[in-house]
Amino acid sequence: MLERIRIVLIGTSHPGNIGGTARAMHNMGLADLALVAPRCEPISADTVSRASGADHIVHAARQVATLEEAVADCTLVVGASARSRTLPWPMTTPRELAESLPAELADERARVALVFGREDSGLSNSELQRCHAHVNIPANPDFSSLNLATAVQVLAYECRLVWLAQQVGDTDDTPEAAAPTPHALANHQELERYFAHLERTLVAIGFHDPATPRQLMARLRRFTLRARPERMELNILRGILTATEQRTRCPKTDE
């Protein structure tokens, strides 16, 4: 289970936090780290010092330019965030999230990404809207921003406790095998392709004007991601969009 949990850091400014994240991950038995457009040199003296022996995780980390690339193969993408401002999104707690992982990862192909934003500004709205859910670490409302590596530690700790609980009295080494196999969920890339197709179609039928979005796509994202679409369902939805597009070459008829 732990090997299919990916920690994704976006736009990290301080190499020390990357090192601290690697240490927290290795302490808790996680190893899959992805760095999205870091705003610092990931490997530095601070990295090695804060990693304190776990810098192999930083060396093995995948460095990419966009969140898309970091989570393309993930079936569940959860963003660390304060309670959402503009548009409320499904919120979970670190414990609820961890307790959902055995089922989420029951399918061998399943991958979970835990996404952490910039030290100064966190995750952007567009990044938050690419997540199935947001996880919020309960904190002092007057001082709620945790250090990046410390926030990773709290989530990784909850994941490890759930994993440990699974090991107890487990005969074979694959505790996930016990859990029921879920549907073949669409992955992030398939979902993003659908949203792009949906937006094109909504523009084509004159329902959506990107110039005045009024959060339309955000609301449709939230609705769709909440349903956790299966690959087959997404194929049906895209078929509907394609059939709709074939109608859009004639003038709009108002009655």
Added chain:
Amino acid sequence: MLERIRIVLIGTSHPGNIGGTARAMHNMGLADLALVAPRCEPISADTVSRASGADHIVHAARQVATLEEAVADCTLVVGASARSRTLPWPMTTPRELAESLPAELADERARVALVFGREDSGLSNSELQRCHAHVNIPANPDFSSLNLATAVQVLAYECRLVWLAQQVGDTDDTPEAAAPTPHALANHQELERYFAHLERTLVAIGFHDPATPRQLMARLRRFTLRARPERMELNILRGILTATEQRTRCPKTDE
């Protein structure tokens, strides 16, 4: 409850860890810090930088020469430690410890101390033996030593969750205790009208043939109901269907 939990750091070498501890404490709502014979200047640039706005906790910290002085008034003293080597001691987990605190702190005069040792060597045997119990953070057996401030964070986090659970249903509504405002879910009738509208539209665009349904509507129902649509979301979806219908009076153009 939180105000009667004291964090005690013994022989800390790195001011950054004192600052990081202050930040973790303030994040979780703890304020009582005691420094026992620190091996560094507690207030430094690193302290302030890692404290990131919580250095008032370090300024207010009591600095003493011995563990005795730091915990003299405490009714429960718990030392953070790996599984005891020489002499087995009552061991607890962060969660078990936190769950015991409401009872431990029921008496107004009760005080709990959570004691953390040196970055390099932890707590000495004589220090460990001054504790009622030892708490061990479950970690990778091959890499079990957490950063000091990170270890404080994990224990403080567990304490906060127990404290929050106590607030729920309390007369004073702390933001955390407040339940999320329920969505205005669409009712059955609104959902059925949507499904009828959806089927009409799918027929109109030539995607659906009621003569050979192939469970299309059943699959779309299952997908949609799984998302528990809100009334507002259903209005958006019906708006899309209406815009689509306005295109269906012209012949289908195949390309």
